[in-house]
Amino acid sequence: MKFITVESYAELSRLAGEIIASQVKEKPCSVLGLATGSSPLGTYEHLANAYKAGELDFSNVTSVNLDEYVGLDGDNDQSYRYFMNKNLFSKINIPMDKTFVPNGCASDLKAECARYDALIEALGGIDLQLLGIGLDGHIGFNEPEEFFTKETHEVTLDPSTIEANARFFASKDDVPTSAVTMGIGAIMNAKKVLLIANGKGKKDIMQKAFYGPITPFVPASILQLHPDLTVIYAEN
Numbered sequence: 001m002k003f004i005t006v007e008s009y010a011e012l013s014r015l016a017g018e019i020i021a022s023q024v025k026e027k028p029c030s031v032l033g034l035a036t037g038s039s040p041l042g043t044y045e046h047l048a049n050a051y052k053a054g055e056l057d058f059s060n061v062t063s064v065n066l067d068e069y070v071g072l073d074g075d076n077d078q079s080y081r082y083f084m085n086k087n088l089f090s091k092i093n094i095p096m097d098k099t100f101v102p103n104g105c106a107s108d109l110k111a112e113c114a115r116y117d118a119l120i121e122a123l124g125g126i127d128l129q130l131l132g133i134g135l136d137g138h139i140g141f142n143e144p145e146e147f148f149t150k151e152t153h154e155v156t157l158d159p160s161t162i163e164a165n166a167r168f169f170a171s172k173d174d175v176p177t178s179a180v181t182m183g184i185g186a187i188m189n190a191k192k193v194l195l196i197a198n199g200k201g202k203k204d205i206m207q208k209a210f211y212g213p214i215t216p217f218v219p220a221s222i223l224q225l226h227p228d229l230t231v232i233y234a235e236n
């Protein structure tokens with residue numbers, strides 16, 4: 001594991017952006033695993049700027065996102081599909097039909113989960129997976145529980161996750177209570193994993209996840225076993 005501590009969110013975003021940019025330059029047909037939330041916003045801005053400056057070409061890239069709320073379609077401005085379109089896809093030249101986000105509105109969510117895993121497999125797996133980390137140690141929406149779940153699955157969101165994500169919604173009651181998330185299997189199978197975390201509030205969970213015991217009660221702790229993991233933390 002490479003654990004990098006930086007001084008600021010700007011530095012974190014620049015570094016994470018450069019790592020993803022190098023991946024795309026080295027392998028233009030990369031499969032990028034992407035995340036939503038506050039942490040990657042600066043990274044996506046860095047990538048959008050690099051594209052604008054003519055330094056990056058995403059025309060052969062495919063993306064697979066980690067998760068989506070159940071019940072929110074892509075037109076809902078709180079959905080993760082909407083977030084990705086707004087904050088990254090509309091600002092770069094990735095073909096929209098090569099951007100994938102789980103469908104949280106599928107009538108058969110079990111079938112949707114199986115479809116998503118089959119899609120990732122058909123793409124040959126993920127070259128580089130970008131992750132944030134929840135205050136309870138979740139990655140994607142793999143919440144703390146007694147076991148790690150390998151496959152894409154539907155999860156009931158932890159009360160602390162609902163609380164943390166309420167800041168994006170009009171009220172806490174508007175936060176969906178469940179989501180579809182990529183499982184630990186596809187994340188651990190990614191050739192490279194890049195986890196970014198920002199702020200003092202994440203200090204305890206970073207300590208537990210990367211220097212504590214490996215346990216499904218801290219889902220991110222499994223990443224300690226990943227052969228090519230980079231963690232960037234801006235404590236500020």
Ligand code: F6R
Nearest residue numbers: 035036037038039132133134140
């Ligand atoms: C988002 C995701 C989540 C977030 C995590 C941290 O797609 O999978 O695991 O990465 O909740 O969120 P922020 O970055 O908002 O602190």
